[in-house]
Ligand SMILES: Nc1ncnc2c1ncn2[C@@H]1O[C@H](COP(=O)(O)OP(=O)(O)OP(=O)(O)O)[C@@H](O)[C@H]1O
């Protein structure tokens with residue numbers, strides 16, 4: 001079978017530049033663009049036609065850190081990088097954090113001829129960093145909450161016992177019996193919250209087994225469809241049928257998905273849409289010592305509800321943070337803990353007034369692949 005290989009080195013170089021996922025922009029000594037590969041065009045939103053022959057500093061006027069980096073490289077003839085401060089804002093696409101490296105381009109005779117700028121998409125690693133930060137915050141809160149819950153539970157038991165004793169002492173027709181009932185009910189309610197909080201902070205060994213994501217999602221939606229009225233919610237299921245069962249704790253994963261779906265439903269006023277989708281995300285891999293890297297399964301739960309403001313977004317995973325009259329604010333904190341116990345991560349995107357999308361990524365560990373149960377550290 002004839003192989004369709006490029007024959008000349010130039011053809012190979014051109015093909016590499018066409019296909020590489022990093023953006024490459026070549027510049028002459030005046031700072032004019034002499035090459036912009038397809039990845040750089042996508043990242044910057046500048047086409048080859050718009051870019052070739054134009055001054056880099058003009059095209060990227062709003063990007064001071066980037067233009068100064070390029071300018072310094074051309075002036076000093078040395079490689080310079082910026083991995084933190086550059087966020088590209090191409091028209092009609094979301095902002096893109098990138099790392100940039102500019103290297104001098106020397107001719108064979110050693111003459112400086114311009115620079116080569118390499119742009120690398122950092123959005124995935126920024127998301128991972130944010131997920132780690134959230135997990136750290138949660139672990140600190142959990143330690144605090146565990147201590148507090150413990151301290152509250154005992155006196156609460158005492159109050160309930162005393163109220164019951166008091167109730168027994170009252171004459172049967174006493175109107176005060178009603179107050180005793182309220183006391184006991186309220187104590188039980190607080191106790192329920194404490195139990196949930198302890199769930200969040202208790203060291204626990206996840207019971208790993210076979211988890212059928214599609215089945216769990218379908219069951220939850222079936223049940224929520226029944227209980228959602230009087231709201232009118234269109235549920236859309238876009239589940240990848242090729243995803244086999246994965247390794248996980250069935251009851252924890254069910255709680256995780258149920259919490260997110262309930263939040264989505266609660267965010268919808270009277271009518272709206274809830275779309276649940278699953279797919280394999282091969283861009284990210286979980287590396288485990290001595291084993292093959294595994295990709296992630298991505299589960300997205302998108303609602304067309306009220307959305308979350310930027311300020312609220314930074315708080316939603318904090319235990320007890322709630323904007324609902326009857327919420328405990330523990331739902332998402334628990335979701336984050338469950339995702340962490342499965343070596344996955346959770347992220348959220350939201351536009352106020354338009355809706356919210358929670359995306360969970362869980363490692364695609366098949367049930368036959370050996371994997372030790374994961375226990376959280378004692379809090
Ligand atoms: N899909 C969503 N749309 C809009 N806001 C949301 C969504 N999911 C969560 N939130 C916001 O995040 C807050 C925290 O959510 P979380 O699930 O932790 O607690 P809750 O839903 O308020 O209470 P509980 O889960 O105990 O019923 C919510 O009060 C709400 O303000």
Ligand SMILES: [Mg+2]
Nearest residue numbers: 259263331332
């Ligand atoms: Mg909730």
